[in-house]
Amino acid sequence: MFQQMLFQMRLQAKMDTYPTSKMEGLDYCNSCGICCWRRPCSFTPEDLKRVSEHMGMTESEFFKKYLAIDSPDGKKLYMIATRKDQEDLLAKYIPSDRTFDIDTPCVFLDEKENQCKIHEVKPKEGKAFECWVDQKPYDDPDKYVTEEYLRALGWDGNKYWDEE
Ligand code: SF4
Protein backbone atom coordinates (compact mmCIF):
# COMPACT_ATOMS: atom_id res chain seq x y z
CA MET A 1 0.00 0.00 0.00
CA PHE A 2 2.79 2.41 0.95
CA GLN A 3 4.63 1.54 -2.27
CA GLN A 4 1.52 2.22 -4.33
CA MET A 5 1.04 5.60 -2.64
CA LEU A 6 4.67 6.49 -3.25
CA PHE A 7 4.32 5.40 -6.87
CA GLN A 8 1.27 7.65 -7.35
CA MET A 9 3.00 10.60 -5.70
CA ARG A 10 6.07 10.29 -7.90
CA LEU A 11 3.90 9.89 -10.98
CA GLN A 12 1.89 12.97 -10.03
CA ALA A 13 5.11 14.97 -9.65
CA LYS A 14 6.06 13.95 -13.19
CA MET A 15 2.61 14.89 -14.49
CA ASP A 16 2.95 18.31 -12.86
CA THR A 17 5.98 18.84 -15.10
CA TYR A 18 4.70 16.98 -18.15
CA PRO A 19 0.88 17.19 -18.24
CA THR A 20 -0.86 14.54 -20.31
CA SER A 21 -3.17 15.32 -23.23
CA LYS A 22 -6.12 14.39 -21.03
CA MET A 23 -5.04 16.95 -18.43
CA GLU A 24 -4.68 19.58 -21.15
CA GLY A 25 -8.03 18.75 -22.77
CA LEU A 26 -6.39 17.67 -26.04
CA ASP A 27 -7.61 14.86 -28.28
CA TYR A 28 -4.21 13.86 -29.61
CA CYS A 29 -0.99 12.65 -28.06
CA ASN A 30 1.21 15.49 -26.81
CA SER A 31 4.15 13.08 -26.30
CA CYS A 32 4.37 13.77 -22.59
CA GLY A 33 5.77 10.26 -22.05
CA ILE A 34 3.79 9.74 -18.84
CA CYS A 35 2.23 6.45 -19.96
CA CYS A 36 5.75 5.10 -20.54
CA TRP A 37 6.66 6.02 -16.95
CA ARG A 38 3.42 4.68 -15.51
CA ARG A 39 3.69 1.23 -17.06
CA PRO A 40 5.87 -0.11 -19.88
CA CYS A 41 4.05 -1.86 -22.74
CA SER A 42 3.17 -5.52 -22.75
CA PHE A 43 4.36 -7.52 -25.76
CA THR A 44 2.25 -10.07 -27.62
CA PRO A 45 4.14 -12.81 -29.52
CA GLU A 46 3.34 -10.86 -32.70
CA ASP A 47 4.87 -7.71 -31.16
CA LEU A 48 7.98 -9.65 -30.19
CA LYS A 49 8.36 -11.03 -33.72
CA ARG A 50 7.89 -7.62 -35.37
CA VAL A 51 10.06 -5.56 -33.02
CA SER A 52 12.92 -8.08 -32.78
CA GLU A 53 13.03 -8.30 -36.60
CA HIS A 54 13.11 -4.51 -36.75
CA MET A 55 16.07 -4.52 -34.36
CA GLY A 56 17.87 -7.27 -36.30
CA MET A 57 17.74 -9.65 -33.34
CA THR A 58 16.31 -13.09 -32.74
CA GLU A 59 13.21 -13.20 -30.56
CA SER A 60 15.20 -14.89 -27.81
CA GLU A 61 17.98 -12.28 -27.95
CA PHE A 62 15.41 -9.50 -27.77
CA PHE A 63 13.56 -11.14 -24.89
CA LYS A 64 16.77 -11.48 -22.88
CA LYS A 65 17.89 -7.92 -23.61
CA TYR A 66 14.65 -5.96 -23.10
CA LEU A 67 11.76 -7.94 -21.63
CA ALA A 68 10.53 -9.44 -18.38
CA ILE A 69 7.47 -11.48 -17.46
CA ASP A 70 4.44 -10.30 -15.53
CA SER A 71 1.07 -11.69 -14.56
CA PRO A 72 -2.26 -10.35 -13.28
CA ASP A 73 -2.78 -13.38 -11.02
CA GLY A 74 0.44 -15.39 -10.82
CA LYS A 75 -0.88 -17.82 -13.43
CA LYS A 76 -1.61 -16.03 -16.71
CA LEU A 77 1.77 -14.90 -18.04
CA TYR A 78 2.75 -12.16 -20.46
CA MET A 79 5.87 -10.33 -21.59
CA ILE A 80 6.46 -6.70 -20.67
CA ALA A 81 9.18 -4.17 -21.50
CA THR A 82 11.48 -3.56 -18.55
CA ARG A 83 12.34 -0.17 -17.08
CA LYS A 84 15.83 1.23 -17.55
CA ASP A 85 16.94 0.25 -14.04
CA GLN A 86 15.59 -3.29 -14.20
CA GLU A 87 18.52 -5.14 -15.80
CA ASP A 88 18.30 -7.63 -12.94
CA LEU A 89 14.81 -8.57 -14.10
CA LEU A 90 15.60 -9.27 -17.75
CA ALA A 91 14.00 -12.52 -18.92
CA LYS A 92 12.70 -13.04 -15.38
CA TYR A 93 9.35 -12.84 -13.64
CA ILE A 94 8.74 -9.43 -12.03
CA PRO A 95 8.07 -9.72 -8.28
CA SER A 96 4.97 -7.71 -7.35
CA ASP A 97 6.90 -5.09 -5.37
CA ARG A 98 9.01 -4.24 -8.45
CA THR A 99 5.86 -3.16 -10.33
CA PHE A 100 6.19 0.10 -8.45
CA ASP A 101 9.74 0.88 -9.58
CA ILE A 102 9.32 4.32 -11.11
CA ASP A 103 12.78 5.84 -10.95
CA THR A 104 13.11 5.13 -14.65
CA PRO A 105 10.64 4.74 -17.52
CA CYS A 106 10.29 2.01 -20.13
CA VAL A 107 13.63 1.01 -21.62
CA PHE A 108 12.40 2.20 -25.03
CA LEU A 109 11.56 5.77 -24.00
CA ASP A 110 13.88 8.45 -25.34
CA GLU A 111 13.71 10.76 -22.33
CA LYS A 112 15.15 13.75 -24.15
CA GLU A 113 12.45 13.75 -26.81
CA ASN A 114 9.79 11.90 -24.79
CA GLN A 115 9.38 9.59 -27.79
CA CYS A 116 9.20 5.84 -28.13
CA LYS A 117 12.42 4.65 -29.77
CA ILE A 118 10.50 1.88 -31.53
CA HIS A 119 7.55 4.08 -32.44
CA GLU A 120 7.10 2.72 -35.98
CA VAL A 121 6.88 -0.88 -34.74
CA LYS A 122 5.72 -0.26 -31.16
CA PRO A 123 3.68 -2.90 -29.32
CA LYS A 124 -0.07 -3.18 -29.82
CA GLU A 125 -0.67 -1.82 -26.32
CA GLY A 126 1.32 1.34 -27.06
CA LYS A 127 -0.63 1.88 -30.29
CA ALA A 128 -3.97 1.34 -28.55
CA PHE A 129 -3.46 3.68 -25.62
CA GLU A 130 -5.03 7.13 -25.88
CA CYS A 131 -5.11 8.78 -22.47
CA TRP A 132 -7.72 11.33 -23.56
CA VAL A 133 -10.27 8.57 -24.28
CA ASP A 134 -12.04 6.76 -21.44
CA GLN A 135 -10.85 3.21 -21.99
CA LYS A 136 -11.24 0.01 -20.03
CA PRO A 137 -8.00 -1.18 -18.42
CA TYR A 138 -5.97 -2.79 -21.21
CA ASP A 139 -6.16 -6.56 -21.09
CA ASP A 140 -5.49 -8.03 -24.51
CA PRO A 141 -6.03 -11.82 -24.57
CA ASP A 142 -3.41 -12.05 -27.35
CA LYS A 143 -0.65 -11.15 -24.90
CA TYR A 144 -0.93 -14.26 -22.72
CA VAL A 145 1.61 -16.98 -23.42
CA THR A 146 2.45 -20.39 -22.05
CA GLU A 147 5.34 -21.31 -19.78
CA GLU A 148 6.73 -23.46 -22.61
CA TYR A 149 6.76 -20.47 -24.95
CA LEU A 150 8.67 -18.39 -22.38
CA ARG A 151 11.14 -21.16 -21.57
CA ALA A 152 11.92 -21.52 -25.29
CA LEU A 153 12.83 -17.80 -25.30
CA GLY A 154 15.16 -18.20 -22.34
CA TRP A 155 13.10 -17.86 -19.16
CA ASP A 156 14.59 -19.86 -16.28
CA GLY A 157 11.10 -20.90 -15.11
CA ASN A 158 11.55 -19.35 -11.68
CA LYS A 159 8.22 -18.25 -10.29
CA TYR A 160 8.77 -15.70 -7.56
CA TRP A 161 5.25 -16.19 -6.28
CA ASP A 162 6.22 -19.76 -5.27
CA GLU A 163 8.74 -18.30 -2.84
CA GLU A 164 6.32 -15.93 -1.11
S1 SF4 B 1 -0.92 8.83 -24.73
FE1 SF4 B 1 0.80 8.76 -23.26
S2 SF4 B 1 2.40 10.05 -24.18
FE2 SF4 B 1 0.46 10.53 -25.24
S3 SF4 B 1 -0.38 12.28 -24.09
FE3 SF4 B 1 -1.28 10.43 -23.20
S4 SF4 B 1 0.04 9.89 -21.47
FE4 SF4 B 1 1.18 11.34 -22.78
Ligand code: SF4
Ligand atom coordinates in the same frame (compact mmCIF):
# COMPACT_ATOMS: atom_id res chain seq x y z
S1 SF4 C 1 7.36 0.49 -25.80
FE1 SF4 C 1 7.34 2.64 -26.42
S2 SF4 C 1 5.17 3.27 -26.19
FE2 SF4 C 1 5.45 1.38 -25.02
S3 SF4 C 1 5.92 2.07 -22.92
FE3 SF4 C 1 7.85 1.72 -24.00
S4 SF4 C 1 8.45 3.72 -24.79
FE4 SF4 C 1 6.27 3.80 -24.29
